[in-house]
Amino acid sequence: MNKVTEQSSNYDKLEELTIHEQLTAMNKEDQLVPLAVEAIVPEITAFVEEALIRMKRGGRLFYLGAGTSGRLGILDASECPPTFGVEQGLVVGLIAGGDAAIRIAVENAEDNTELGWEELQKMNIQKDDIIVGIAASGTTPYVLGALEKANAAGNLTAGITCNPDSPLSKVAQHGLVAVVGPEFVTGSTRLKSGTAQKLILNMISTSLMIGLGKVQGNKMVDMQLSNAKLVIRGANMVAEQCGIEFEEAKALLLEFGSVRKAVLEYNG
Known part of the structure; x- marks a missing residue:
């Protein structure tokens, strides 16, 4: 060949x-x-x-x-x-x-x-x-x-x-x-x-x-929050999707562990 x-x-x-x-x-x-x-x-x-x-x-x-x-x-x-x-x-x-x-x-x-x-x-x-x-x-x-x-x-x-x-x-x-x-x-x-x-x-x-549903829109909604950069990225995603301030979004994210779960919890 x-x-x-x-x-x-x-x-x-x-x-x-x-x-x-x-x-x-x-x-x-x-x-x-x-x-x-x-x-x-x-x-x-x-x-x-x-x-x-x-x-x-x-x-x-x-x-x-x-x-x-x-x-x-x-x-x-x-x-x-x-x-x-x-x-x-x-x-x-x-x-x-x-x-x-x-x-x-x-x-x-x-x-x-x-x-x-x-x-x-x-x-x-x-x-x-x-x-x-x-x-x-x-x-x-x-x-x-x-x-x-x-x-x-x-x-x-x-x-x-x-x-x-x-x-x-x-x-x-x-x-x-x-x-x-x-x-x-x-x-x-x-x-x-x-x-x-x-x-x-x-x-x-x-x-x-x-x-498999691991992306919503264009966001990595299930990404692991393994470092400070990713926490900030995730908090910005939550803030954008929920229309809330960054600090509130960050608190939600850290409480529920993922962008997907934080957004679902906020939206009830």
């Missing part, structure tokens, strides 16, 4: 470029990423529509990846509870090599075709759970093996990749293929490919949380 993600950079002799030239070239390349994601919005839509049906029935969302891809999945999953007030475990990120691999690469973990599914089974995987494999190359055995088993078990699957016609795009029921072209540094998929993956993950989780 001729991997787009492994093709030679559009730029050469990078070390001879000035810093400004390097950064300008990288920025020019980065501008291609949203366009690549825009091209597959219909495919992302089809996946989210199916995923939402399952999550409304109690399904969970799992991300699997190795290296940068795995870390991006963990990042998206870890931000769902504080942002949307959902319970830990509704959105889960798994990385080849376990939590230690978040910071330090674990050799050969991604080459194990059985490991991903074994880790999912430890999570007591159910039929309504949704499995999203993330692999810029589309060839990571850890991801492919898990999706093959998930398909056989009746789970909904998707694969986020940047290589057309990759094994991942074929094994996943929903192939989400953002073709961003060669990387600025040849093969360094933490660059454009990683950015594309992050954008797609943002879209998937945010749209699902909206569908």
Whole structure:
């Protein structure tokens, strides 16, 4: 397979470029990423529509990846509870090599075709759970093996990749293929490919949380009040929705613990 993600950079002799030239070239390349994601919005839509049906029935969302891809999945999953007030475990990120691999690469973990599914089974995987494999190359055995088993078990699957016609795009029921072209540094998929993956993950989780009722209007009404900044943000939301002064809104918020509950209590 001729991997787009492994093709030679559009730029050469990078070390001879000035810093400004390097950064300008990288920025020019980065501008291609949203366009690549825009091209597959219909495919992302089809996946989210199916995923939402399952999550409304109690399904969970799992991300699997190795290296940068795995870390991006963990990042998206870890931000769902504080942002949307959902319970830990509704959105889960798994990385080849376990939590230690978040910071330090674990050799050969991604080459194990059985490991991903074994880790999912430890999570007591159910039929309504949704499995999203993330692999810029589309060839990571850890991801492919898990999706093959998930398909056989009746789970909904998707694969986020940047290589057309990759094994991942074929094994996943929903192939989400953002073709961003060669990387600025040849093969360094933490660059454009990683950015594309992050954008797609943002879209998937945010749209699902909206569908699950975790956003009202354009506000994160169930966000966790985990620091002073978020308390101020929440109090401003309550003040705006209830038409009251900030201090009264803040007192309501702290008493009832969320924007949603404070507004409901005020409005009786």
